[in-house]
Amino acid sequence: MKKDLIVSLVLLAGVISLYLSLGYMDDPRAANFPRVIIIIMGILSALLLLQSVYLKKPESAGGERFPFGRFLICFFMIIVYFIFMEALGFYLSAFLFFIVVTFTLGKSDLTARTAVMRVIIGGVFTGILFLLFNVLLAVQTPKGLLL
Amino acid sequence: MAEFLHYFPQALSFTNLLTLILGVIGGLVLGATPGLSPTMAVALLVPFTFHMDPATGLILLGAVYTATVAGGAISAILINIPGAPANIATLLDGHPMALQGRAQKALYVCFISSLVGGLIGMVIMILFTPPLARIALKFGPPEMFWIAIFGISVMAGLSSGSILKGLLGGMFGLLISTIGYSPLLGTPRFVYHDVLTGGVAIVPALIGLFAIPQVFALVESLGSKLERPDFKPEKGILFKTIAENLKMVKSLSIGSIVGSIIGIIPGAGGQVAGLIAYDQAKKFSKNPESFGTGNPEGVAAAESANNAMVGPSLIPLLTLSIPGSPTAAVLLGGLLIHGLFPGPDLFISHASITYTFIASLVLAQIAMCIFGIILSRYSYMVMSVPNLFMIAAVTILAVYGTYSVQNSFDDVIVMFTLGTLMYIGRKFGFSPAPVVLGIILGPIAEDNFLKGKLIADTDVGLFSYFFTGSMNMVIILLCVASIGYSVYGEIRAYRKAKEALV
Secondary structure (H helix, E strand, C coil), X not given: CHHHHHHHHHHHHHHHHHHHHHHHCCCHHHHHHHHHHHXXXXXXXXXXXXXXXXXXCCCCCCCCCCCHHHHHHHHHHHHHHHHHHHHHXXXXXXXXXXXXXXXXXXXXXXXXXXXXXXXXXXXXXXXXXXXXXXXXXXXXXXXXXXX | CHHHHHHHHHHCCHHHHHHHHHHHHHHHXXXXXXXXXXXXXXXXXXXXXXXXXXXXXXXXXXXXXXXXXXXHHHHHHHHCCCCCXXXXXXXXXXXXXXXXXXXXXXXXXXXXXXXXXXXXXXXXXXXXXXXXXXXXXXXXXXXXHHHHXXXXXHXXXXXXXXXXXXXXHHHHHHHHHCCEECCCCCCEECCCCHHHXXXXXXXXXXXXXXXXXXXXXXXXXCCCCCCCCCCXXXXXXXXXXXXXXXXXXXXXXXXXXXXHHHHHCCCCHHHHHHXXXXXXXXXXXXXXXXXXXXXXXXXXXXXXXXXXXXXXXXXXXXXHCCCCCHHHHHHHHHHHHCCCCCXXXXXXXXXXXXXXXXXXXXXXXXXXXXXXXXXXXXXXXXXXXCHHHHHHHHHXXXXXXXXXXXCCHHHHXXXXXXXXXXXXXXXXXXXHHHHXXXXXXXXXXXXXXXXXXXXXXXXXXXXXXXXXXXXXXXXHHHHHHHHHHHHHHHHHHHHHHHHHHC
């Protein structure tokens, strides 16, 4: 299988570099346990490589195309959410994230009605979080502009 | 049994009972929601229990665990998508019943049978857990080391299509657990960035590995439509169904016995229990041809089996740290963040918490049946929650859940990095459960390996200390059998696939 071949080669490269990095540890005795694990990982990766070369499983039919654009948008929205969480505070950033995600990823069926619904649901969801964390559990949340 | 009865009233306190009911309702809804796995649901909850009293926190996790297994049957019956692998056998007769307009009856049979099976499983758990914990008292460092390895080998075979990838996942988890400072020497290991100084904690790993890949999977599935049958709640059939259901003695007995036995075997899981019970109920039935066409006996056998499995699956978890399913592995993480280590100590030093937790599991079975029956009338609404909202909600809960444990953004970064890596790993056939178990059992394995090495160096030598002795040999043989069985299964599947091509 092509996928297994790629993954086994990547793993072998990772295992070799990790094994070499063990030599740089301050106390060699601290490397004893990780060394055993890395050696076992090396053996398993080699077995996976052999399996991918000699035991070819029938390839499954290709499914739908991977929505790379949608995945990247979501990935970056989460990163931006992390960055702004401390500045805006937990509740404001959570509400804005909810709105931005539902508007951006669901723009195909965005109408005035669905937009209002999403804002209301986002508000209710944030309100429930506030009740749960601040009132019931009394836990600390990142403070920002408002809460 | 006496301890169980002694601590039972503690589970009935107002806070515990309220937590249990909320956990059951939440678990039923989460189990029924397509796209949300029960394991992810429990993983998301773990950090919030950190702020609770340990007993209350565990009650919440136990209630959600119990209810998600039964809740998963709702989507299996209504839209032919099992909420959890344990519900695969349920859809064989449950969905045909829904298509015939008998969805309400199928849901009632499901919850009543789950209660019967669940209670029998709990009795088995209460009777067998303390004696097994006493056996664990005799374990020294080499046995504990092998037990950790056995746990990983079981999970490797259980949750991945390839035993090699499962074992690689487990080893990767063990390696992650060594990040940070060496417990014995205080030397930094693999600290390539400040974020990794404190090592990788359990909660960020749990949430990252289970929730983030799920978020990305939901993003992938946006736009795909699910087929939903017309669901009209039928009125006045509850008591008739209860009477009919309790007459299905054969199916309920087969399901409960099979589920209890399979549950005790680490790694076998609810999926196997449901399918074996279904098969046996069909073989023993006077009308085997009616199975698969909407026979309530099929639903009763499958559901009593997968819920009977819940209690016994916690026996190896609470006594030896070996979870019987990926969700139980997450539950193990929940125990550890409260400083509760599986083994005899759990039943001696923490008896109050442990027995209150066990008592709450019994109550959770009853609550699951009552609220399952009530909620089944509205289950169609749960099916209609758009993936778009779940993407936003799960991400927010994952981020805050991770942050809240130590008020640390470093943990959030670790969580998201691990989650993204796992999402890519899933594309290549890797599963999160062995990685999580590796991270959880890593410190146990390393600690006992190093202790054992110190003793062995001054005594009989490393090989004799770790590879001789009856208990060592039994556990090593179990590891070999667990891996061997998975290899055999893979070879058989490979041959079948090859024959099908010819």
